[in-house]
Amino acid sequence: MNRNLALFLIMMTLLLQVVTTWGMDVDEPGVSYFTDKQRGWFWYEVQPEPVVKHKFSLPKPASSVPLITKTPPKPITPTEPLTSAWLRKNMETYLNKAIDDPSHENVAAFYYLQRVMMDKAERFTNTARYVVMSDPQLDETVRRPVATYAANTANHQASVMADRVLKDIAGVAGILFFFRSDCPYCHVQAPILSMLEKAYDFNIYAVSLDGLAMPNGLFGNFKLDQGQAALLGVEQTPALFLMKPPRQIVPLSQGALSLEELTSRILLAAKEAGWLDAAQYQTTQGLRATPLLLPTTGSISAATAQEPLALIQALQHSAQVGSTP
Numbered sequence: 001m002n003r004n005l006a007l008f009l010i011m012m013t014l015l016l017q018v019v020t021t022w023g024m025d026v027d028e029p030g031v032s033y034f035t036d037k038q039r040g041w042f043w044y045e046v047q048p049e050p051v052v053k054h055k056f057s058l059p060k061p062a063s064s065v066p067l068i069t070k071t072p073p074k075p076i077t078p079t080e081p082l083t084s085a086w087l088r089k090n091m092e093t094y095l096n097k098a099i100d101d102p103s104h105e106n107v108a109a110f111y112y113l114q115r116v117m118m119d120k121a122e123r124f125t126n127t128a129r130y131v132v133m134s135d136p137q138l139d140e141t142v143r144r145p146v147a148t149y150a151a152n153t154a155n156h157q158a159s160v161m162a163d164r165v166l167k168d169i170a171g172v173a174g175i176l177f178f179f180r181s182d183c184p185y186c187h188v189q190a191p192i193l194s195m196l197e198k199a200y201d202f203n204i205y206a207v208s209l210d211g212l213a214m215p216n217g218l219f220g221n222f223k224l225d226q227g228q229a230a231l232l233g234v235e236q237t238p239a240l241f242l243m244k245p246p247r248q249i250v251p252l253s254q255g256a257l258s259l260e261e262l263t264s265r266i267l268l269a270a271k272e273a274g275w276l277d278a279a280q281y282q283t284t285q286g287l288r289a290t291p292l293l294l295p296t297t298g299s300i301s302a303a304t305a306q307e308p309l310a311l312i313q314a315l316q317h318s319a320q321v322g323s324t325p
Contacts, residue, residue, distance in 0.1 A: 087113065094109055137316060142288060144287050166263055169275060169276070170203070173248075174202060175193060177219065185237065186214060192256075196259060204219060209229055211224050237254070268281075294319075
């Protein structure tokens with residue numbers, strides 16, 4: 001029995017020596033399976049290479065780089081209470097406050113501010129009426145009367161002058177009329193042109209784009225289009241042009257017009273073409289020939305614009321020396 005126990009102890013001692021030798025071969029120095037058994041029996045694991053640590057130094061800031069400085073914000077100028085700017089900014093606030101909390105004080109405060117606005121507006125209106133009626137440059141009744149009897153007189157004078165001017169234009173210019181035989185708008189435009197021809201002695205030069213006459217028989221002595229329509233940019237019919245020999249052609253319309261609209265466009269086209277002076281044109285519109293406030297660009301300096309009296313005088317001077325439209 002003692003012999004068997006001694007033999008067993010010898011075998012265990014040999015086994016411990018073998019295991020210790022194996023642990024020294026595969027583990028780090030001084031580390032065996034028994035001290036690092038969490039890794040198990042991975043004897044052939046690859047040891048990581050040592051990490052080489054490099055030292056980095058931050059670059060020094062260049063002395064030539066300017067430092068960025070923040071511009072302090074401009075102070076906000078408070079708006080004086082009860083001015084028009086203050087009222088526009090705060091009226092909604094007082095209204096919302098009165099709606100959300102309709103106490104007597106909140107509601108009364110809103111209505112008092114509203115009354116301030118109404119009184120300011122009434123004061124401005126009264127002053128504006130006096131200023132306008134005292135200055136013929138600002139009073140529109142000077143250019144066009146408002147009273148019914150005076151407006152009727154102006155309309156009559158305008159009609160007489162327009163008839164006279166249209167007859168003068170008809171003496172030097174005619175109407176170029178492009179049409180197609182299958183265009184229904186051309187069919188209804190032709191009688192209007194016939195009325196214009198009889199009333200003011202306009203010559204109507206009809207040109208057919210498809211080479212055919214209109215069913216109503218008007219302007220049967222037409223000409224065939226020889227490329228004139230393309231040169232004038234005709235895209236729709238009826239197309240009307242005011243033509244003054246030898247080369248002046250002014251567009252009037254590419255669509256049907258009433259007699260009133262047609263004569264109005266003829267007068268405007270003649271004015272823009274320089275065949276009619278500005279004073280005559282204003283009279284045909286029922287307006288007195290008055291100078292307009294049309295200062296030229298750069299004629300009024302910024303400093304002048306800041307002073308009300310200087311600004312008024314500069315605008316008055318520009319109207320006196322300016323030309324009528």
